[in-house]
Amino acid sequence: MAKGKGYDYKKTLLSVTGLVALFLILIFVNIIVSYANIRWDVTEDNNYSLSDGTKNILSSLSEPVTIKFFYSQSNPDIPANIKIYAKEVRDFLSEYKHAGKGRIKVEIYDPKPDSDEEEWAEKYGIQPMRTPGGKIYCGLVFVSADQEDVIEWLDPDKEQVLEYDLTSIIQGIQSDKKMVVGIITSLPVFGTVGRPTRQTQGTEKEWLFITEMKKIYDVRQINPSIQKIDPLLNLLLVVFPKNLSPQLEYAIDQYVLSGGKALIFMDPLCVSDRTQGQREFIRSSGASLDKVFKAWGVSMDSTKAVADFDQPTQVRTGDNSMEENPLMISARGEAFNKNAVITAGLESMLFPIAGAIKKSGDVDSEFEPLVHSSRNSALMDAFKAYLGVEAIKKDFTPAGERFNIAVRLRGKFKTAFPEGQPNSKDSEGKKWAHIKEGKKPATIIIVSDADMLADQFYVQRRNVLGLVISEMFNDNLNFLSNASEILTGSDDLIGLRSRGKFERPFxxxxxxxxxxxxxxxxxxxxxxxxxxxxxxxxxxxxxxxxxxxxxxxxxxxxxxxxxxxxxxxxxxxxxxxxxxxxxxxxxxxxxxxxxxxxxxxxxxxxxxxxxxxxxxxxxxxxx
Structure with a gap:
């Protein structure tokens, strides 16, 4: 009798053993991967990866930083966009914790109604969104030693500058020492004291941007007679440099070559200059930095202004009617460089009679436009602003190119004074060590309009029950604030770019x-x-x-x-x-x-x- 085929117990045993072994291998691999803390950012713009600048700042922290994330995750009425953004922020904070290597601690709090967490959120100044279902908190608190700072509300519209905001705050709370800003200007930005004259109205208050900067920085007015600018100055602000002496221009040159940061506001026709009447302007604009500009690889014709017919500003005429003036540029939308942190979040700016900044020469440096005109623009004589809109329209022919209104320069520049320090009228003037070429990169931001800093062009004041309330109607002051904050930061902070969006629509x-x-x-x-x-x-x-x-x-x-x-x-x-x-x-x-x-x-x-x-x-x- 032939032996029939029986059940193959050996093959079955091997199969079961193989499955068990495979199951154990999967568990073992999972354990290894979980402890390995492997990170792989597969987003197109590397939205979850920290920049090298942020990593450098985190690695050099002198004091540990605790980040407290107050988020009402248990509230069922959270809008979908807030819920998505809060999750992205939480994941992003974990990258800071990982990169901090023990220097960054992240704490998550859910401030429920009448809880201790809600009380702490209110004490820190976290601003809630009020809904029918209750308050929704979504903010951050940064604590380091005895310093703290707050992001009152995490706005999804500002996600592109999230890394910059987080990193700048982390760096800022490492010290309570105010940065020093020196200002050179020919305009009455610090106010005036005296009797009314033909050019002035007597005692005048300081400009609002000075008041705001004093809240954050140690602001110092630089005497135009000085021959050397302290290289330890954190930021040099130059506003409409009219009739500068060669010695002061040389001082600016040497400050930049020492690695200093400068924010410069030029102007082809400064309406805030009380001494500049129509006749005087036709002879000369009186404000120029042509010599140092040439050494920095840029140029700006101080007699030409940009007329932009796609971004004009409505102004009231003498007969009380309204007309659009293309020489007063209301920059918006595509006029801003969305890849630059300074301008990424800006919506509108007003430039009353701005010039055009161009790259020139063969200077090896970064040249980054921040704000520009539309292509329906042209350069024309600035004094035509006195002749009215009809005269501007008559002579207008679009150039078909965008003119730069604000730019950022960065590089190791050479001196504009190869012969050394100009001779001073003061026979006792000191001679300083001459720098022929920068030893480290310097960063300069140039804006072709100075009137944008005047109160009338960005703020409106109202008197409510005896209280004067200032309302900003554009982003002029925000631009100055962003530029000053970046320039007074470290080189790593300056190098941060705006990020892509976390949300990727279908x-x-x-x-x-x-x-x-x-x-x-x-x-x-x-x-x-x-x-x-x-x-x-x-x-x-x-x-x-x-x-x-x-x-x-x-x-x-x-x-x-x-x-x-x-x-x-x-x-x-x-x-x-x-x-x-x-x-x-x-x-x-x-x-x-x-x-x-x-x-x-x-x-x-x-x-x-x-x-x-x-x-x-x-x-x-x-x-």
């Missing part, structure tokens, strides 16, 4: 919406056009009527009105259909994507498994 859905919206807009324009044509037709019929028939509709009018109503109903039906199609298309696309996410991967795994089983079956069948 491009197919966005494109679908845009297509439908364009169709909807076309229909809307069609309706408006037909309304205008019908109104015109009614007016023509009305003119043919007698006065006695004024209140009676003619047959022609009734026909036109009936026809228009039918057309309007038809277009409204089409509009509704477009909206229905839009919703249906998006729902179909969403269902397709959901189906792919849910079923595609399991299907592929099953398909691979079936294929492997068939392969094994055929292999053993041959044996």
């Amino acid at each position: 491009t197919a859905v966005v494109k679908l919406k845009r297509t439908a919206q364009e169709r909807w807009l076309t229909k809307e324009n069609e309706l408006v056009k037909q309304m205008e044509e019908t109104t015109q037709k009614l007016r023509q019929i009305e003119e043919q009527k007698d006065v006695s028939q004024e209140m009676i509709l003619s047959p022609e009018q009734e026909v036109e009105i009936t026809k228009f109503k039918e057309q309007r109903q038809k277009i409204n039906r089409e509009l509704k259909q477009v909206r229905r199609n839009l919703r249906a298309s998006i729902e179909t696309l969403g269902a397709t994507l959901k189906g792919i996410n849910i079923f595609l991967m399991p299907f592929l795994v099953a398909l691979i498994g079936i294929g492997f089983a068939i392969y094994k079956h055929r292999k053993f069948g041959k044996k």
